[in-house]
Amino acid sequence: MSDSQRRQISGFSNPTIKRLKSLREKKHRKREGHFLAEGLRILTEALDAGKTPKLLVVVEETELHPLAQKLETETLAAGGEVIETSEAIIAKLSGKTNPQSIIGIYEDHPAPLAELDRSSSGIWLVAQALRDPGNLGTILRTGDAVGAGGLILIDDCVDPFSVEAVRASMGAIFTQQIVMSPWSEFLDWLRSGPGQLVGTSLNTDTDYQSATYAPPTFLLVGNEARGLPEDYEEACDMLVKMPMMGKADSLNAAVATAVMAYEVLNQRRK
CATH class of the missing domain: 3.40.1280.10 (SPOUT methyltransferase, trefoil knot domain)
Structure with a gap:
């Protein structure tokens, strides 16, 4: 997948990064109707279940695993967006000091x-x-x-x-x-x-x-x-x-x- 199809974000103060970080809080998840999932295994399980992320965040200058490449391809094909950013920002989004290298943003799906x-x-x-x-x-x-x-x-x-x-x-x-x-x-x-x-x-x-x-x-x-x-x-x-x-x-x-x-x-x- 060409990096030109990704949007690069390098600053912690970027509005998109702030919005994604806010999804760690329940009130913002409810307002947005989206939630954050991290890690190749979980995101692959989602894809296998027919769930494609609305937005995919990957670490810059990292060669993606074939499964991650598939995730990127499917996200773009479904009209989603792929963001490339630093490991430090990924850690901020994840809340972990040793974060996964890929994060997906999904629509929440409570059933009536x-x-x-x-x-x-x-x-x-x-x-x-x-x-x-x-x-x-x-x-x-x-x-x-x-x-x-x-x-x-x-x-x-x-x-x-x-x-x-x-x-x-x-x-x-x-x-x-x-x-x-x-x-x-x-x-x-x-x-x-x-x-x-x-x-x-x-x-x-x-x-x-x-x-x-x-x-x-x-x-x-x-x-x-x-x-x-x-x-x-x-x-x-x-x-x-x-x-x-x-x-x-x-x-x-x-x-x-x-x-x-x-x-x-x-x-x-x-």
Whole structure:
């Protein structure tokens, strides 16, 4: 790809660089409707999922990997822009001292709850008041791994399009449908069609491996510190728990989601 098709930016004060850096903050992401993803692996996963960056940022005077060259070609072909800049500016955009050499800017893509096709998958992941972006990203990876239909975020969750969550998702942000919904709206939607709501809780004697999961199964995990509210548990079709053989009383939210998702998947495989 000819460098003449790139726009070169060398100054930290450039308005474009300032705008891209602002995408590290939620209020600016919401205003712009765009988010930042970094690294060749994640951007390649996006391309494989049919997502092309609106803007691609590459390090100047660096020979691009063939996959990065493909990204550049596809970005330009789709009407996007390619910017060439310094490693120092890339680091400023990334927020890391050892940044990846390529960054993409994408349109965020939350899906409306009403448009979800619950029959498209036998497993759906649901998280309530999740606060840690690493957990959110890991849950997205789990969803991709088990072939889940997507992740439904209930109430006030961490932004799935934050740099940290996108990084932790390792590209699953582009393969999983993401919905953000208040609890009451989600429950009304769920009860309007088929769907088994299964909550993880210590307030039950039902072992997660003894339960029978009916598709589509909606696996509900609560806040990392507080778990699920009592009325949310009461609304579930079934509560299950995983055995805790040590002194800890609960698993990390992302780990618990993965254990549950694979149990549901394994029942279907049998």
